[in-house]
Amino acid sequence: MAERKSLADLGQAMGVASATGSASAAAAAPVKPKLDAQGRAYATGRRKDATSRVWVKRGKGKITINGKPIETYFARSVLRMLVQQPLVTVNRATEIDIDCTVSGGGLSGQAGAVRHGLARALTYFEPELRSALKKAGFLTRDPRMVERKKYGHPKARRSFQFSKR
Template sequence: MEKQSYYGLGRRKSSSAKVYLTPTQDKGKITVNRRDPSEYFPNKIVIQDMEQPLDLTDLKKNFDINVVVKGGGFTGQAGAIRLGIVRALLQFNPELKKILKSKKLTTRDKRVKERKKFGLYGARRAPQFTKR
């Protein structure tokens, strides 16, 4: 018989992450695009950010986590994975919402890079004004 699996989709900036939580009796293994998180991400802070919902709920050892993430940079990908983990955990146990919502982990961070406008050097940086 196949084990029950929980799915969560997370997005942040231009990153999108599909997260699959599978209950386990082992210590709980995390894989990001078929690699270990310490091998995939360049620094520990990004990994801690990604694992925050598991640390809050003390469920890190209860699940094997398989993640497929695409697009964006490392910070955006970690944010997308975090939201995916939160959504999958809520599918597993809706009572965790109170804990996760208190730390503002249930909402999608909708901040995205502002587009560059024509006539300007960036999104808002304008050429220097000359009075005469």
């Protein structure tokens, strides 16, 4: 009986395709972009109680949120930076136009929802960007939510002041 040097040799002897062979076959077939009739990619993003719908298309880097430019809608520079992080990560800040609608939550949650939706839309628009966005953590939905208020308490964990007498 012949001696096997690796798992690939054993797989070939058993008639099973090796894992590296199937991975290279998957890499050979590129993932196609998911675009609509206007050449846009669409995705939904969520953060806290906010939900955003994001459309991405080729352009000059214009970002509109609920029909307003980003500078008007997100007046704080930190929120604008948060929204633009996926574009800066993949060096597409001046090549892609973004149109989105966002509702629910506060401004911080809305900025996070737009960032999540933008990252997902970019992966549909250009699938080769997925690894860079995934590594940066933009494709993961942040699950943290506000804790609910409990019965008999003024807030979620706050108790009424104790009185001895």
